[in-house]
Amino acid sequence: MDPKSRDDSPSGDVQDKAPSRRGFLKQSAALVTGAASAGLAQGANAQALAGHPWERVYGAGFTGYGQPSRFEQPVMRHIGRPYGDLAPGSGSALAPIESLEGIITPSGLHNNRSHSGTPDIDPKEHQLLLHGLVQRPLKFSMEALWSYPMTTRTHFVECSGNSSRALAPQPAQVPAGAMHGNIACSEWTGVPLRVLLEEAGLLPQAKWLLAEGADSAHMSRSIPVEKALDDALVALYQNGERLRPEHGYPVRLLLPGWEGNMSVKWLRRLKIVSAPIMTKDETSRYTDLQGDGKSLMFTYPMEVKSVITHPSHGMTLRGAGLHQISGIAWSGNGTIKKIDVSTDGGRTWMDAPLAAPVLPRALTRFRLPWKWEGAAAVLKSRATDDSGAVQPEREKFIAEHGNNAVFHFNGIQAWSVAPSGEVKHVYA
Amino acid sequence: MDPKSRDDSPSGDVQDKAPSRRGFLKQSAALVTGAASAGLAQGANAQALAGHPWERVYGAGFTGYGQPSRFEQPVMRHIGRPYGDLAPGSGSALAPIESLEGIITPSGLHNNRSHSGTPDIDPKEHQLLLHGLVQRPLKFSMEALWSYPMTTRTHFVECSGNSSRALAPQPAQVPAGAMHGNIACSEWTGVPLRVLLEEAGLLPQAKWLLAEGADSAHMSRSIPVEKALDDALVALYQNGERLRPEHGYPVRLLLPGWEGNMSVKWLRRLKIVSAPIMTKDETSRYTDLQGDGKSLMFTYPMEVKSVITHPSHGMTLRGAGLHQISGIAWSGNGTIKKIDVSTDGGRTWMDAPLAAPVLPRALTRFRLPWKWEGAAAVLKSRATDDSGAVQPEREKFIAEHGNNAVFHFNGIQAWSVAPSGEVKHVYA
Numbered sequence: 113m114d115p116k117s118r119d120d121s122p123s124g125d126v127q128d129k130a131p132s133r134r135g136f137l138k139q140s141a142a143l144v145t146g147a148a149s150a151g152l153a154q155g156a157n158a159q160a161l162a163g164h165p166w167e168r169v170y171g172a173g174f175t176g177y178g179q180p181s182r183f184e185q186p187v188m189r190h191i192g193r194p195y196g197d198l199a200p201g202s203g204s205a206l207a208p209i210e211s212l213e214g215i216i217t218p219s220g221l222h223n224n225r226s227h228s229g230t231p232d233i234d235p236k237e238h239q240l241l242l243h244g245l246v247q248r249p250l251k252f253s254m255e256a257l258w259s260y261p262m263t264t265r266t267h268f269v270e271c272s273g274n275s276s277r278a279l280a281p282q283p284a285q286v287p288a289g290a291m292h293g294n295i296a297c298s299e300w301t302g303v304p305l306r307v308l309l310e311e312a313g314l315l316p317q318a319k320w321l322l323a324e325g326a327d328s329a330h331m332s333r334s335i336p337v338e339k340a341l342d343d344a345l346v347a348l349y350q351n352g353e354r355l356r357p358e359h360g361y362p363v364r365l366l367l368p369g370w371e372g373n374m375s376v377k378w379l380r381r382l383k384i385v386s387a388p389i390m391t392k393d394e395t396s397r398y399t400d401l402q403g404d405g406k407s408l409m410f411t412y413p414m415e416v417k418s419v420i421t422h423p424s425h426g427m428t429l430r431g432a433g434l435h436q437i438s439g440i441a442w443s444g445n446g447t448i449k450k451i452d453v454s455t456d457g458g459r460t461w462m463d464a465p466l467a468a469p470v471l472p473r474a475l476t477r478f479r480l481p482w483k484w485e486g487a488a489a490v491l492k493s494r495a496t497d498d499s500g501a502v503q504p505e506r507e508k509f510i511a512e513h514g515n516n517a518v519f520h521f522n523g524i525q526a527w528s529v530a531p532s533g534e535v536k537h538v539y540a
Numbered sequence: 541m542d543p544k545s546r547d548d549s550p551s552g553d554v555q556d557k558a559p560s561r562r563g564f565l566k567q568s569a570a571l572v573t574g575a576a577s578a579g580l581a582q583g584a585n586a587q588a589l590a591g592h593p594w595e596r597v598y599g600a601g602f603t604g605y606g607q608p609s610r611f612e613q614p615v616m617r618h619i620g621r622p623y624g625d626l627a628p629g630s631g632s633a634l635a636p637i638e639s640l641e642g643i644i645t646p647s648g649l650h651n652n653r654s655h656s657g658t659p660d661i662d663p664k665e666h667q668l669l670l671h672g673l674v675q676r677p678l679k680f681s682m683e684a685l686w687s688y689p690m691t692t693r694t695h696f697v698e699c700s701g702n703s704s705r706a707l708a709p710q711p712a713q714v715p716a717g718a719m720h721g722n723i724a725c726s727e728w729t730g731v732p733l734r735v736l737l738e739e740a741g742l743l744p745q746a747k748w749l750l751a752e753g754a755d756s757a758h759m760s761r762s763i764p765v766e767k768a769l770d771d772a773l774v775a776l777y778q779n780g781e782r783l784r785p786e787h788g789y790p791v792r793l794l795l796p797g798w799e800g801n802m803s804v805k806w807l808r809r810l811k812i813v814s815a816p817i818m819t820k821d822e823t824s825r826y827t828d829l830q831g832d833g834k835s836l837m838f839t840y841p842m843e844v845k846s847v848i849t850h851p852s853h854g855m856t857l858r859g860a861g862l863h864q865i866s867g868i869a870w871s872g873n874g875t876i877k878k879i880d881v882s883t884d885g886g887r888t889w890m891d892a893p894l895a896a897p898v899l900p901r902a903l904t905r906f907r908l909p910w911k912w913e914g915a916a917a918v919l920k921s922r923a924t925d926d927s928g929a930v931q932p933e934r935e936k937f938i939a940e941h942g943n944n945a946v947f948h949f950n951g952i953q954a955w956s957v958a959p960s961g962e963v964k965h966v967y968a
Binding site for chain 2: 127128129164166167168169170171172173174175176177178179180181182183184187188189191193199200201203204205211212213214215216217218219220221222224226228229230231232233234235236237238248249250251252253255256259260261262263264299300301311326327328330348349351352353354355356357358359361362380430434435436438467469471477479481
């Protein structure tokens with residue numbers, strides 16, 4: 113209890129540390145037993161207690177709404193605008209999954225896809241109309257919606273075109289997020305759609321819903337009434353706060369596990385109908401062209417899938433020794449049951465532990481310590497969900513669906529590690 | 541399947557809706573049985589499909605990092621700076637819990653407390669020193685820390701001074717967040733501190749750790765080694781992305797459930813010692829003055845607590861009828877087991893369902909439908925955790941701890957509802 117025992121000076125004999133074999137063995141004895149002593153890569157050698165400038169001055173004051181560190185500016189979404197400045201709001205902003213951890217995606221980095229940009233909606237002027245084959249057509253102001261019973265659930269939203277770059281003849285040398293980042297996962301809060309439909313009173317012939325957005329493209333999809341009555345949400349909040357504009361402010365539909373475009377943003381109308389409406393968004397696009405020239409329609413759930421986010425393309429391992437493999441997995445059909453990871457291109461596989469919580473139709477994080485010997489390696493992950501579905505190899509997906517199946521690609525992703533530590537995208 | 545069945549015009553006979561009794565009864569039959577027909581407050585009556593300006597123009601393009609809607613600008617943290625412009629970084633920014641839902645707090649609205657402002661730390665220059673009573677003193681660059689095995693967990697961080705305004709002689713007429721918002725909850729990812737301590741090798745006499753920040757106040761606390769080996773995290777990520785500067789970028793300690801100030805931000809040093817260091821931050825402050833003039837030291841866990849966030853001070857109910865009561869609860873000792881809600885000032889209590897997931901040392905959301913008859917009412921919530929601890933009435937807390945116990949206040953919060961619908965803070 114002697115205050116003088118406080119010591120502000122660093123000890124003399126201090127090692128700069130990369131993770132030692134010993135620490136990892138404690139974590140994962142079964143996985144790395146028999147490993148030789150790990151190489152200890154040396155980090156930057158600045159003195160820890162040199163008295164950096166920020167320790168000598170008064171720091172910044174408080175802000176009403178915080179932002180990331182200026183040193184994190186490179187962590188940005190990957191923006192794809194196929195029509196360039198001619199249509200700047202038509203395209204996608206993909207989550208930089210290579211820089212993220214855990215399963216929650218911060219809303220500022222959440223993927224988004226839009227067909228005519230993000231509308232600037234005044235919530236006081238916006239209303240949601242529920243009409244068609246109902247006993248009582250209803251119109252909800254945002255304020256009225258607030259008073260309904262809400263529920264909170266964590267779900268991913270994946271654009272059905274996510275990962276389509278993996279169909280290219282040569283592997284795209286781009287970060288993981290630029291290829292697979294049209295997915296993200298948030299905590300959503302809203303009113304179960306079932307509650308609103310029960311209040312309106314569905315007529316016997318009510319079998320489908322037309323969901324329509326208030327963007328100038330009036331994004332529209334037909335949705336089976338069974339899904340609407342099951343787990344669909346009229347979402348008002350994302351990660352604790354009101355929806356962001358690009359994610360559907362002030363209100364969006366959320367259809368857990370289904371194609372992202374069906375979770376219609378800026379929701380202005382639900383018309384109850386007896387048959388699919390065949391909107392432009394379910395005929396001219398979001399149909400899945402197969403190898404035989406036919407197209408699949410109404411392919412709703414996103415398939416079981418995974419990707420290793422660290423290490424991934426563009427990173428360089430600091431040297432032989434112990435590293436952590438970390439990645440995300442998901443399935444629109446349910447809950448991730450198992451992740452296999454291979455470091456030899458798929459010849460042998462290891463079971464990767466899943467980080468809690470493992471939630472249905474949500475991202476699931478897996479992590480596995482890996483002792484890299486310094487030789488060339490190929491990393492793969494393979495997800496299995498609780499329906500028994502297994503993520504296929506890329507070649508198998510293409511053999512079954514062809515090279516133009518730009519929606520619903522869920523093939524296994526491979527990253528090569530060179531002896532230099534450099535990580536690249538390969539087909540393997 | 542007839543495309544012509546698509547109809548862009550609204551139905552003629554449409555009701556503007558507040559939630560009807562029918563919808564709520566489906567949700568909570570047991571709770572509102574016997575209620576008379578609900579009053580249907582009328583919302584803003586703008587036409588839902590009038591063709592708002594944003595439906596006729598191309599929307600905004602993509603951004604690398606998204607932000608809230610401009611219409612959400614009023615949702616800001618409540619800033620308290622006791623020394624004003626003399627020390628703009630000394631104080632707190634409190635989460636606007638009255639405007640939030642679910643259990644995840646967006647990082648931009650997460651509460652933060654600092655003693656000398658937010659340092660602008662370059663992660664390439666920052667290191668973490670681990671020394672003292674260890675076999676091998678170690679120094680970690682942020683890059684080296686990245687390679688260690690990580691884990692992800694959702695936990696609240698509460699300043700031990702949270703809610704101390706409830707000790708004032710008269711009830712403060714401020715929003716819920718300005719009184720109880722020095723708490724927030726995030727998904728944290730980092731390296732278990734145990735892994736680093738095991739690598740350094742604790743000597744037999746190692747009983748405590750000094751944790752020290754790199755802010756210019758060098759915020760410092762003594763921590764029992766048992767907590768460090770149990771669930772302490774060296775946190776690098778918050779809600780999926782790297783920590784924000786005000787939350788400890790590039791690395792902070794996280795001691796789940798304990799006083800927020802002990803989760804030392806901008807962590808630069810862990811010195812392993814044999815006894816508490818008695819730093820300024822555990823002697824001159826963060827001791828709990830009791831009614832008898834004595835002070836309690838080293839009161840680590842934050843007590844079981846809850847607060848109704850909706851409705852809460854400053855809101856006005858839209859009229860008699862069905863409303864949703866929503867609130868948050870938490871306990872540093874474990875998991876929330878039960879929430880009782882009263883609408884008559886504590887004479888009778890109802891069991892409020894807990895929203896999944898209910899996680900240890902995390903915020904837990906509870907919600908309860910309430911049929912308000914339009915008469916004066918007093919709302920209270922009372923939390924019980926799995927250790928059996930029950931949140932006390934305010935008077936009981938003061939009787940036990942006195943009026944100066946500005947740390948660890950966990951008394952029950954009361955909101956009055958006037959016949960006009962106006963909600964105010966009351967002692968009741």
